[in-house]
């Protein structure tokens with residue numbers, strides 16, 4: 001059997017190696033359009049490659065995918081984070097899990113993952129053809145014909161796995177669309193919020209450990225740490241919001257409001273009660289000396305000022321109106337977002353092949369038999385934390401079975 005894997009990225013290599021292991025007598029070839037393979041793996045996780053996530057519960061894992069979570073749930077039953085760790089361990093690439101759940105090679109060097117894949121390809125005799133861009137696929141009665149750029153002749157394969165990754169533009173998917181697949185137009189995911197007019201940027205570097213962030217007028221909501229940057233806001237709470245809101249925020253042209261609940265308590269009565277307790281207990285203390293919620297000093301001082309109080313104000317002087325104002329700032333603090341900035345550590349495009357066109361038991365196209373998909377080329381994307389590579393490993397492993 002002749003197998004072509006299109007794309008020399010994470011999903012392509014993982015699919016090719018496993019395809020050869022599942023079908024040992026087959027000829028497997030990787031075709032990569034550029035002169036570089038695994039370029040995203042190399043720069044991933046700040047050069048350390050966040051290979052997967054420590055979470056082993058499939059329901060929790062699948063909730064980390066704004067697009068594709070439902071479909072991946074079943075697929076993760078076949079190959080999940082546990083299998084990823086075992087796969088690399090078997091090939092002498094030990095991994096470790098950080099406190100935040102992110103999993104890295106013990107070497108803390110993405111080159112370890114690249115070296116592992118390259119040595120597997122060598123051992124299994126999988127050729128890697130660089131500068132081979134597939135520009136057309138033609139299904140035939142028994143075979144699939146591939147046409148490469150600058151080549152007038154077709155090459156024939158029994159099975160083809162497409163692992164060509166995301167594309168920032170819909171045109172990048174045109175050759176797959178020509179086969180009859182629906183394409184969900186790509187939009188960026190995992191970005192940080194720009195707030196050019198907001199003074200909070202003066203607090204750059206400050207981290208609030210737990211906030212609830214929402215986008216007014218939508219159901220978008222996330223929680224987690226928030227980092228104030230010199231251009232706006234970042235950190236897990238914001239990145240999660242950007243991922244789950246990728247499409248809506250694109251439709252807003254990245255001009256919207258974000259509401260921060262610094263108290264991390266859904267019920268504002270809780271914050272109000274805490275303020276009343278301070279007023280009763282320490283009426284003569286000044287506001288800066290008594291925090292309502294644990295947070296960095298600079299942020300607390302900023303929020304007091306934002307509530308309209310000076311630093312000499314005593315708790316006893318707040319009154320009902322003052323308490324209302326403070327509760328409002330602590331639980332419904334609204335900021336204007338104007339634009340986005342790409343998150344350098346890890347970014348993905350949402351969009352790609354409509355998941356309705358893919359059989360997730362096999363990763364085979366529902367439109368073209370013997371054609372399979374793996375990785376970010378599909379409309380699957382996860383939040384940060386190793387989930388995107390895990391989606392690549394999971395889908396590539398299933399595609400490699402060529403069922």
Ligand SMILES: Cc1cc2nc3c(=O)[nH]c(=O)nc-3n(C[C@H](O)[C@H](O)[C@H](O)COP(=O)(O)OP(=O)(O)OC[C@H]3O[C@@H](n4cnc5c(N)ncnc54)[C@H](O)[C@@H]3O)c2cc1C
Pocket residue numbers: 006007008009010011012031032033034036037038039040041043044045046049050051052132133134135163164165166344345346347348374375376377385386387388389390392
């Ligand atoms: C800076 C950065 C850091 C990241 N860090 C992490 C991280 O730490 N953890 C994590 O989980 N995720 C991370 N991600 C996301 C992760 O890298 C991607 O989700 C993953 O690489 C997708 O793999 P893929 O093989 O599907 O696509 P890609 O890695 O994009 O590979 C696709 C390959 O196909 C080739 N190709 C495209 N079209 C053709 C064609 N027509 N013919 C032949 N070849 C073609 C491309 O040149 C490319 O080499 C990061 C992303 C970025 C950009």
